[in-house]
Amino acid sequence: MTTYLATGVATVSAGETFAFWVLAILTVGGAIGMLLSRKAVHSALWIALTMVSLAVLYLINAAPFLSMVQIIVYTGAVMMLFLFVLMLIGVDAADSLVETIKGQRLAAVLVGIGFGLLLLAGVGGLTVNEVKGLDAATSPAGGNLQAVAQLIFGRYVLAFEVTSALLITAAVGAIVYTHRERLVGKPTQAMISRARFTSVTAPRSPMPAPGVFANHNAVDTPALLPDGSPALESVPAPFQVEEARTFTTADGRVITAVYPEGDDK
């Protein structure tokens, strides 16, 4: 690690140029793949590729700590959480093409162009007076890692603490919003079992899981019974919509699910 050199802006070694172009293609390719993928999980994978490529770019630019944090936090935690949610509730491919907010596409294009212009102006307006070199900047602290630590816990400690307070507030807020106070005690396994077998209408066997036998795993897609008909009760009550839903199975059959009128939900 001590061999990392930043001798100046003028000299860029052939190896670094090669690595830059490989990583540049991977990074941008990942971003484009994210936009063009039809499946949400594929998009998530493409963006994971972009994140890892960025991390490697940080590493060869002598920022090992930033690189590792990029992988652990973004690839390992944030993107994994995305995947987790996508897998847990599934995403219906039909939903994503509908423009739910009026004029959203136009607004997105305008804001995107505006942001790009702002970025160009910002980067273009930079003036580099004198390049000190990485070693000169980090050696007083005793290395890259120590220099980063001194900045975070010294000069920028307030910003660091405020950011963590904001994140904790957001986490606590999410918990408070999703928390439900119990009004009656929790039924035990024995109670549930007894209720199920004394009831006339409740099914004795476990409920079928939604979606997994159809061509996607969205929660609002009913499972298929062995005879090919949809198992309506496999869809959780909040997702049982009034209008008939049509979907295609893996072997190409079109099946329509209609929930009976006056079904108590």
Place this chain on the structure above:
Amino acid sequence: MSVPFGLDPGWLILLKSLVIFVFLVLVTLFTIWLERRIVARMQMRIGPNRVGPFGLVQGLADGVKLALKQDIIPALADRSVFILAPIISATTCFIAFAVIPLGPTVSIFGTWTNLQLTDFPVAVLFILAIASIGIYGIVLAGWSSGSTYPLLGALRSTAQMISYEIAMGLSLVAVFLYAGSMSTSEIVSAQQNVWYVVLLLPSFLIYTTSMVGETNRAPFDLPEAEGELVGGFHTEYSSLKFALFFLAEYINMVTVSALATTLFLGGWRAPAPISTVWAGANSGWWPLAWFVAKLFAFIFVFIWLRGTLPRLRYDQFMKFGWKVLIPVSLVWIVIVATARALRQSANVDSSSLLVIVGVILTILVVLSFVLDAMISRRMPREIEPEPEFDAFAGGFPVPPLPGQKLPTPAASAQTISATEGDSRG
């Protein structure tokens, strides 16, 4: 003699990479044989003893058989991701071993070099980062299979590995504080006088617990629980793709054991009585033997656990991770940090006293939790007969105040069916 990293000639880097690859594959083959023999012994069987001396080549024979089996890709599978998943699993597990120090500086064909492919200031974070990419292999395998059990197994493993990675990361903080570095070779050299397993026993215990959870091994092998999920995330995999997952699981086991050896058991350093009697124990090629011995001690414990303990229930397992391991490691970090700060800034010389006080405090905290749980389970508390709590007394649903007891739900069958409906799916 110490040689800086990053100055090895190209042929040496290639040689080291190749040796690490071969070492890991051989250790995997040997571990599979060891596991089958030891578990067999624990179950009063003999185990594989036909192929080669003591059945040693059994793993290789099974590997060849596995490779020659039919490779099936399910019709509902997402083909590209289905193929990508085992590749991610198998490649990431090899990469992590690059920063494990296997020995001190040695001479290879006249070139002095460290017995370690590379090292850099954040080497331990690198291992954590690679492990978090490795999770992708399991998650994508479960999702792309297009079937119920693999999906459930993948969801379990995501939740499990993310939760236990937090506990694992926290257990490493104390080591970083004491070693003053995150580089593996510097952590080993910082343990010259005393191993961190002695100095930081709680960290060691938390790490070893979470490493079993992190590698999906029994008793924490919930992502592939046979009784509930058939084979979990790899149910739909066969032939070489399954072999890659199998390989990845064993190499991950070796990697976390190697990391435990490096961080807590002094890495390649000889155990205490040997190094005091024999001065040459910590130089030359001998340290490699100590390292491998410690590595296999951990692997034996892995096998022992598998042969002894039943699988945990999923909710108990998550509760243990979030409500026991993480809080305990946070408290321990605060104690260690306080001790370090007092010693360094306030010049308190009696650092050993502080460590002892810290250990006693931790034991007290843990004991109080355990005793509390035991007392509340053994002796039902005397409760004065209170008026039954009614959530709908004033016409609106009102949650109970502290101390008020919720009525048992058996009173109304409607509640049960509602709760049952919620827990479905």
